[in-house]
Amino acid sequence: MTISLNQVGKRFNYDWIFRRFTYTFSGTGHYAILGPNGSGKSTLLQIISGHHHHSEGDVQYLFNEQTLPSDRFFNHCAIVAPYLELVEELSLQECFDFHLHFKSFLPGFSPREIARIVGLEKAWKKQVRNFSSGMKQRARLALAIFSDVPVLLLDEPCTNLDGDGIALYQQLIRDYCGNRLVIVSSNDEAEYGFCREHIRINDYKQ
Numbered sequence: 001m002t003i004s005l006n007q008v009g010k011r012f013n014y015d016w017i018f019r020r021f022t023y024t025f026s027g028t029g030h031y032a033i034l035g036p037n038g039s040g041k042s043t044l045l046q047i048i049s050g051h052h053h054h055s056e057g058d059v060q061y062l063f064n065e066q067t068l069p070s071d072r073f074f075n076h077c078a079i080v081a082p083y084l085e086l087v088e089e090l091s092l093q094e095c096f097d098f099h100l101h102f103k104s105f106l107p108g109f110s111p112r113e114i115a116r117i118v119g120l121e122k123a124w125k126k127q128v129r130n131f132s133s134g135m136k137q138r139a140r141l142a143l144a145i146f147s148d149v150p151v152l153l154l155d156e157p158c159t160n161l162d163g164d165g166i167a168l169y170q171q172l173i174r175d176y177c178g179n180r181l182v183i184v185s186s187n188d189e190a191e192y193g194f195c196r197e198h199i200r201i202n203d204y205k206q
Ligand SMILES: Nc1ncnc2c1ncn2[C@@H]1O[C@H](COP(=O)(O)OP(=O)(O)OP(=O)(O)O)[C@@H](O)[C@H]1O
Pocket: 012, 013, 017, 035, 036, 037, 038, 039, 040, 041, 042, 043, 044, 185, 187
């Protein structure tokens, strides 16, 4: 997968959040979008994912050397982000079943096995509404990282995780993300330390 942004800018009302962002994300690269609070990291990730529309410039997706319409990109990526809510009424088991209507898991992994790997085996029948915030984040990570997709978009992926949770996240990245395109929006090195490419959003103000 190749994602190319050419002269992309985003404006909310009269405020430009960033401008003239030109960059290509490709192959199995690992990229970190860095910058202080409110600088536009999350907004850029949401433009890449298609959740937000850009105000100027072009975003193009290339898959198997063919142009992918932007409304099809969603099938090829999985997202972890604080604004993406789990369905609170469902149990973890139901959550995984629901997810499987849209995306498959990596070959060889059953939902139960995935729950065990992320330390949620005891919560299998528990309603998500009764999960702690860290348990919800583990569930979000599980659903995204074990999705059989070539692109992972991670927005503040260690939000609400304790030390063990952060170590788990880093292990999941090592074990399952080596052969995928990963873009992390963060200002915490524990979240993006594995990324070789660093993009500073503050370089794209005006
Ligand atoms: N829907 C919106 N309407 C108006 N302004 C918005 C909207 N969404 C984001 N913004 C503004 O865009 C700017 C960038 O926000 P964004 O969430 O992308 O920052 P961030 O770098 O991810 O910050 P943080 O590190 O705090 O998560 C902020 O000034 C924010 O207030």
